[in-house]
Amino acid sequence: MGRELIYMNNAATTLKKPDCVYKAFIDAAKQYSNMGRGASLLSIETSKAAFNARKSVAALFGIKNPLRVGFMKNATEALNTGIYGLLNAGDHVISTVSDHNAVLRPLARVRDEKGVEVTLLPVDALGRICPGDFTKALKKNTKMIVMSQASNVTGNVFDIKAIGTIARDHGAWFFLDTAQSAGILDIDVERDNIDLMAFTAHKHLFAFQGLGGLYLREGIPMKPLIVGGGMGNAGDLSYMPEMPELVEAGTQNMPGIAALDASVRFIMENRDAIAGKEEELTRYFLEKIGEKDGLRVLGEPAAQNRIAVFSLVSEKYSILDLASYLDREKGIETRYGMHCAPLIHRFLGSDDTGTLRISLCFFNQKEEIDALLDAVDSF
Numbered sequence: 001m002g003r004e005l006i007y008m009n010n011a012a013t014t015l016k017k018p019d020c021v022y023k024a025f026i027d028a029a030k031q032y033s034n035m036g037r038g039a040s041l042l043s044i045e046t047s048k049a050a051f052n053a054r055k056s057v058a059a060l061f062g063i064k065n066p067l068r069v070g071f072m073k074n075a076t077e078a079l080n081t082g083i084y085g086l087l088n089a090g091d092h093v094i095s096t097v098s099d100h101n102a103v104l105r106p107l108a109r110v111r112d113e114k115g116v117e118v119t120l121l122p123v124d125a126l127g128r129i130c131p132g133d134f135t136k137a138l139k140k141n142t143k144m145i146v147m148s149q150a151s152n153v154t155g156n157v158f159d160i161k162a163i164g165t166i167a168r169d170h171g172a173w174f175f176l177d178t179a180q181s182a183g184i185l186d187i188d189v190e191r192d193n194i195d196l197m198a199f200t201a202h203k204h205l206f207a208f209q210g211l212g213g214l215y216l217r218e219g220i221p222m223k224p225l226i227v228g229g230g231m232g233n234a235g236d237l238s239y240m241p242e243m244p245e246l247v248e249a250g251t252q253n254m255p256g257i258a259a260l261d262a263s264v265r266f267i268m269e270n271r272d273a274i275a276g277k278e279e280e281l282t283r284y285f286l287e288k289i290g291e292k293d294g295l296r297v298l299g300e301p302a303a304q305n306r307i308a309v310f311s312l313v314s315e316k317y318s319i320l321d322l323a324s325y326l327d328r329e330k331g332i333e334t335r336y337g338m339h340c341a342p343l344i345h346r347f348l349g350s351d352d353t354g355t356l357r358i359s360l361c362f363f364n365q366k367e368e369i370d371a372l373l374d375a376v377d378s379f
Contacts, residue, residue: 006332006368011152011180011309011339011359013202013209018266021206021259028258034251036230046254053261054244060264061197062188063215070247071213071257075179076102078198078214081225081247082175083107083146089115091143096121096129097343098151098158102198103177104343107146117141123347127154127299131162138170146175149185153341153355154299154348155282155309157185164193173220179203183267184278184307195220201256204361206263211256216243224249274362281360282308285369292373298348298355308364311339311348311355319356322379330375334358 007015028049033040035047054066063069072078083106087093093110095103097120110116119137123129134145145167150157160176167174175196178187183204189197197215201207216222224231224240228249233239240246267274282303289297294316300306313319323336337354338345345351358372 004331006330006371008358008360008364008368008372009333009335010203010361010364011357012335014204014206014361014363015333016361016363017206017208017259018263020262020266021208024262025208025255025259028255032254032258034230035254036245036248049261050252050254050257053257053264056261056264056268057199057213060187060268061182061199061215062190064190065218068218068243069213069215070244071211071252072247073210074202074212075177075198075200076212077225078212078247079103079146079175079177080106081214082196082198082216082222083110083144084225085223086173086220087114087116087143090141092117092119092139092141093144093146094119094121094134094137094142095146096123096148097347098123098127098129098153098156099146099148099341099343100152100177100179101340101342102179103146103148104341120343123344125347125349126301127151127156127344127348129158131159131166134163134166138166138172142170142172144173144175146177148177148179149181149187150307150309151299151341151344152180152309153311153339153344153357155306155311155359156299157181157305157307160187160194161192167195168193180307180309184274189215189217196222201260201263205260206266206362207260208256211253211260214247216246222246226250270362277362278308278360279303281364281366281369282306284366285310285358285360288369288373292376295376298350308360310358311350312358313348313350313353313355317376317379319353322376323356325379326372326375330371330378332372332375 032046035050054069058066164174173195195217200212202209232241298311326332335357
């Protein structure tokens with residue numbers, strides 16, 4: 001782009017990827033066709049490559065059967081599919097005001113179109129939610145708890161093991177959105193009682209846009225959101241297959257799937273280093289921002305129970321003007337606004353201004369944080 005860029009918008013998409021991911025994408029674009037399309041050797045090899053990616057994803061998340069992993073366009077499509085494909089009139093579902101519109105809008109849709117009852121739990125002034133609040137919100141007809149593991153506004157991490165146990169004990173499905181946490185936090189679908197899990201490739205899984213997926217526990221009677229070719233038994237127009245074909249209608253993104261396989265392998269080989277770097281950057285940012293007058297970080301004040309996503313508000317600066325200045329004058333990419341999670345801002349006091357979001361990842365450096373804060377001083 002003609003300038004040296006400091007990239008701090010990783011909660012939207014990670015810009016830098018491991019070298020093995022770029023190579024896997026290009027190689028796949030050159031050598032693979034469609035998976036599940038006929039019995040040719042090339043089609044079989046393509047299907048094998050897709051299965052290898054399923055195995056990698058399954059290993060990362062403690063999924064026993066790789067065939068319960070279906071590839072989709074993104075986490076939003078996965079969330080829409082699970083919510084719309086399972087909830088019906090008379091059902092009750094629990095979520096939170098902390099959640100992204102990828103959760104909130106499908107819930108509004110089933111509320112308006114199907115008559116599903118929706119409860120959105122509030123957060124406190126730091127964006128926290130107590131697991132006990134989920135217990136209090138349960139009803140006899142509660143069929144699902146659906147929520148994000150980590151807020152894309154505050155960076156707060158929620159106790160999914162406790163919440164998953166609450167859902168399991170009640171007989172409700174626990175549907176987890178891992179858009180901000182997959183690749184950073186330790187997730188095990190068995191330990192954490194996760195029945196459905198949406199993931200996206202292009203954030204902290206270090207792969208590319210246009211690919212995500214859904215884990216669906218065996219025995220859950222979900223209807224597909226999209227139907228078409230590639231779902232098996234082409235002669236029966238009403239045929240409904242099992243996973244993964246259940247959510248894989250149409251041609252799949254094989255270069256993206258191969259790249260995801262490579263990225264997940266990279267993550268599993270470097271998990272300790274990634275977690276350590278994330279914590280190091282979080283502590284350093286919170287320490288340095290605490291020395292700045294006029295900027296306040298929302299969410300958890302310490303590095304525990306958060307990821308390296310920081311929303312800043314200010315009574316001294318125009319947040320919009322500051323974000324524009326950082327981008328246009330200093331080459332520092334951040335993000336300004338509501339971040340597609342509008343409800344939480346009412347509880348944090350940022351609903352009138354939005355926030356300046358700084359989101360870091362494994363490939364960021366402390367020196368970039370220093371450059372950001374020097375740029376703020378010059379604003």
